[in-house]
Amino acid sequence: MVPTIHNSLKPLQEMDYFRMLERLLKLSIPNHIIWLIWFYTYFHSFLNLIGEILCFGDRQFYKDWWNAESLQYFWKNWNIPVHHWCVRHLYVPLLKRGYSKMTVTAIVFLMSAIFHEYLVSVPLRMFRFWAFTGMVSQIPFLFVIHSGFVQGHYANMFVWFSLIIGQPLCILACYHDYYVVNHALN
Known part of the structure; x- marks a missing residue:
């Protein structure tokens, strides 16, 4: 992957x-x-090992996210502990304050986008909002798929397309900016 990323600088x-x-x-x-x-190493192997060592009874860390026919289903099932935390600490309290489900869903995604950007920006020591943009760009797709415009296998193909193309796109954008900031002037 590293040579491909390096070779992408000139075309970018x-x-x-x-x-x-x-x-x-x-x-x-x-x-x-x-x-x-x-995903397999962390969610299936490591978390189950920790669950076994600590005698933790509830070991459902993910569900069948690979069959997701909507982005909502994917985000609810690929990381159960984070999903439960978001529901408990963001979604339900905002619903109790009178916000609509659509508004609350968008707010939870915005908070997740901010967190993803933080996880990328702090180690790289630069804020470029690529991870944030990648997460926020899924909000319209959530509502398009949820509205029934895209259904069934086509929706599942869309989820996989966003997984397979979205991350490399953010990686290339981050690498380009990181290179420009740290190495272009040398």
């Missing part, structure tokens, strides 16, 4: 859309495989 600077797309597609599959390996 020259705005060569064809080569940018080629680099994005080249990066998408290994990125997704690494993400799936990380």
Whole structure:
């Protein structure tokens, strides 16, 4: 993946859309495989090991997110502990204050987007809002899929497309900005 990311710098600077797309597609599959390996290692292996050591009874850390026919279903089922925290500390209190479900869903996504940006920006020591934009851009898709415009297998294909293409797109954007900020002047 590293050579593909390095080779993407020149097309990004020259705005060569064809080569940018080629680099994005080249990066998408290994990125997704690494993400799936990380998911299995952390959610299935590590959390279950910790649950076993601590005799923790409830070990449902994820559900069948890979069958998601909506982004809402995906976000509710791929990380159960975070979903439960968001429901308990954000969603329900905001509903009790009188906000609509649609507004509360958007607020929870905005908070998640801020957190994702924080997790990317602090280690890189730069704020460029790529992770934030990636998360926030899913809000309209949530409502389009939820409205029934895209259904069934097509919705599942859309969820997988957003997973496979979205992360590499953010990685390329972050890398480009990181390189420009830290190495372009040297």
